[in-house]
Amino acid sequence: MTKTSLLSGGVSRRGVLKGASAIGGAALISSMGARKAQAQPTRGGTLRVAQAHGSTTDSMDPGSWENDFTILQAHTRNNYLTEIAPDGSLIPELAESWEASADAATWTFTIRSGVQFHSGHILTAEDVVASLRHHMGEDSTSAAAPIVAPITDMRVDGMNVIFTLASGNADFPFVLADYHLPMLPSRDGAIDPMTMDGCGPYKIEELEFGVGATYSRHEGYWKSDAAYFDAVEQIVIHDAAARQNALISGEVDYIDSADLNTVHLLQRAPGVVVLSVTGNQHYGLPMDTRAAPFSDNNIRMALKYAIDRQQLVDTILNGYGAVGNDHPIGSGQLYYNTELEQKAYDPDRARYYLAQAGVDSLDVDIHLADAAFAGAVDAGVLYSETAAAAGININVVREPNDGYWSNVWMQLPWCGTYWGGRPTQDLMFSTAYETGAPWNETYWSHERFNELLLAARAELNEDLRREMYFEMQQICSDEGGALIPMFAAYVGAHSDALMHGEQVASNWRNDGHRIAERWWFA
């Protein structure tokens, strides 16, 4: 599930690493899927999607969307100003084009004309402003409030919207692809956040939170080469066995997550294709860098060398993932630091850093619950085994799933976390690593890192930018408080009658949650 991650994934901004050459970023499509994916899309059929998440307490309000059910609903019903393409590049959606001032602080977006909502309303620039304003201001209850906070002014000029930002941001168009920011119809300068209307590929016929939703195709949809299904059905199936059974018995066509413990059995089922996509989703064990003993970087380094990353990938992820290197940038991203040494399990080096810190053994508590990520408690127990060899006694404290994000995460000095990742390096670092960021879960504060972050954000020279991001990953890995042992793949499965494009987006599950628009039946 995606507790907060606003955006994620993305291979490159300009499609540099397009294709399978990008080991982590490009979709690792199973051989069967790849072979079948060549067919031409055809219209028709009802896509039935079973999802692991979705609660009766979900809401239509875009500011509240946080789980896969609401986010898939969002992309099935709505369109956004910009879209992250399957290869991770940014492409226009409701914004036809955009242009930045030299300092990247003023942005002019040209809105596509003639876009029709399900209700018949035609999209205006005022709708755009109202849709974004819903998340802004002091009384905003939106989870996206921090990401739109840098917008200081929005001005309408015909079909153009001119944004003024507090400071230059070369990645601003990526921000507008965030799933909290769909374009909704406005009246008198405000949107109704509870509306069921939208201008996306499918219109809602019936929706009951925690149960499911049905959609029919929006015949006035402006994209001609998309939305091949006649109808779409979303069904919430919390139980992993029930979900996989529904796929095997043909009651659904696609399940958004497979149980990693039984996925090898699912693979054997006839007519079922397992789809694994590795993107930027990563699991971490953030340490509060203000609290002893984690305030000493030697202790942090000792802990980073005391974990067996490969073992965690093999056992906790059942091999569906890759080792992490204590920074949040995925190996498929444009500025991924290829020169950084991969940290591996090394008890001697861990001991060396302990000695540097002036101690010869260490007792620490780690607070984990499976709410942090699936298998977090098991990961902690495995970790404590390997760390013991380095003289580090890790006491795994099992915390309740219920209330984990308000009572444990960012409250206790060492816990577990997960991130869906962000499409750009800047968004990821400024969300969770910049000093004072609301989600800086390690309370880390590094002067040089912050300087580089600001400089890189407004830097338009590719080489300089690369250099800066390389250094930031180095700093993060060697001095940061985030222990990031693994990147986890999105593992789903579908019937072999279901087809998808050559590349499946890795920014989110469900082909970037655009499965209803991008996939088709053979």
Place this chain on the structure above:
Amino acid sequence: MSHIWSMIAKRLALGLLTLFIVSLLIFGATELLPGDFAEEFLGQAATPETVAAIRRELGLDLPMHTRYIEWLTGVLQGDFGNSLSNRRPVIELISTRLGNTLFLALYAAAIAVPLSLMLGILAALFRNSFFDRFSNASALTSISFPEFFVAYILIFWLAGRGGMFPSMASFRGDPSMAEMLYRTFLPALTLTLVVTAHMMRMTRAAIINLLASPYIEMARLKGMKPMRVIVKHALPNALAPIINVIALNLAYLITGVVVVEVVFVFPGLGQLMVDSVAARDMPVVQAVALIFAAAYVLLNLTADVLATLSNPRLVHRR
């Protein structure tokens, strides 16, 4: 008969008092849970500003007693309020799910009650025979397994590729009665297996208990057939405990089936309750808790009334 009516009135009044106390306890317990609605709603995305804004908007920053009294005044006027999370009226949120839950409970009861009475009577009739031991053993086996295990076994045997029944019980739109009975057969069967043992063994025990009484001896000596002795003479006197057990199991079928709901993807009240507690959605939690409590109160009352009616000494009291 008048004392039965006065008993019903008294018990209903006490029931209302029970509901009031339940609502107080549930409210207090929800308050004691770590984190409030604003924090749970935003989860990992919470920032102090947005949490404060949500609290302001929903009045969660008011003191506890003010919020409780506000809620209670609403309920007394027939207004159960809106869900905090999706702002839909609680009544609307609950009505379809309550219908689903009651449908499944009645369906399971319609199979389980006759089945367990029959098995209980037969087991008493042929006690210590192979049939008695076999039905006892299988009923105890099915009650001993966790519900989800029974559910998976049934899915494995009866659903799946080429299976007779669907593994997903949810239905959309306006299905016919036959369709609904067909789709919810496996969950109803699971529940039947879970509750049968209790009722069957109580029936058997209550009847066997009476078989040693002198009047049964007399009936036998008159040369009555064993079946007639049991059904005509023993059963009416054994009804009170049996009715009580049936009422308890019916209440369980309404309130305790969340696991079965999850496995069979059936949208009932259980999942709504679990989700609402996790989100600290107080108005929904309260309403569902009141429904559950009311189910216990009413079913217990019904059981007591029926038990009284089944006993002439209580009906014609001097």
